[in-house]
Amino acid sequence: MRKLLGQFLRFGVVGLGGLVIDVAVFNLLRLTILSPDVLHEGPVIAKVISTTLAIGANWIGNRRWTFATTGRTGATREGVEFAIVSVAGMGIGLLCLWVSHYVLGFTSLLADNIATNVVGLGLGAIFRFALYRWWVFSPSRSVLAAEQAAAQSARAASHAAQGAVDAAADAALGTTERAVRPAGLTPLHRVQAVSPIEDRAHRND
Incomplete structure (x- = not known):
């Protein structure tokens, strides 16, 4: 529970920083x-640019700080x-x-700000935090990624070990073949055929 509360507070700080970037860039442009x-x-166009920059800043802050303990x-x-x-x-806001402006008929500037920057912002923040924690930066994904990396390393080590065994077996087999061959044995293709006439001539002598 303490870890969850700490993450939520850090998430709020990062979100506040993103809001400052959004408002500042939008008004500047x-x-x-x-x-x-x-x-x-x-x-x-200014709103699109400022929102994009704010989302990027929020991503870096949440990735490096809010959920930094997850892999x-x-x-x-x-x-x-x-x-x-x-x-x-943002769609929730x-x-x-x-709903406030067109369905309920609250069309004042104050009502619009309350609807989008109070109610919408609060609901959107809860929605984003929940999905960031249990989907985007889920610890279970980190465990799965670690297991997959370990399995891949084990497979690579197994292939390397099998290759070494095969190489050693090939080397041992080649040595055995050389040891079995009699020394000085003339290869068959070098044996010259002797004709019967020459053989009888040698016996008569």
Whole structure:
């Protein structure tokens, strides 16, 4: 329980850092090069850029700090899964805003902020933390990865040992064949045939 609480607190700190990056980058771009006066779709593009940077920062923080005690099973896989969970968590905030604004009829600026930045943010944070801990950075995956690595190493060692045994057997077999061959034995292909006439001539002599 203490470990879970510690992870949740670290997750909150990392999320707060990501929120600061998101807000700061968005406003910086929104007020400068991506202002609607410069580019009509500027605010939307600015939000995409700021959210992407925030997700990247959150991934690094959670991977290196919040869930640092769990083993790593592949940065690419974790990055893709982290992005999926992050986008889904953002969707929870958008859903809360949509229900509040269009279904319940709370259309004020305060109501929109409460819906998306209080209720949606809270539900999204719980959702993301749960999936980060039990899916993206799951300890069971670390154990499985370690077992697979150990099995692969064992197979490689077994193949190497079998290769050494085969080489030793081949070397021993070659030595035995050389030892069995009589010394000075003339190979069969070097024996010259003797004709019967020559053989009788030698016997008459």
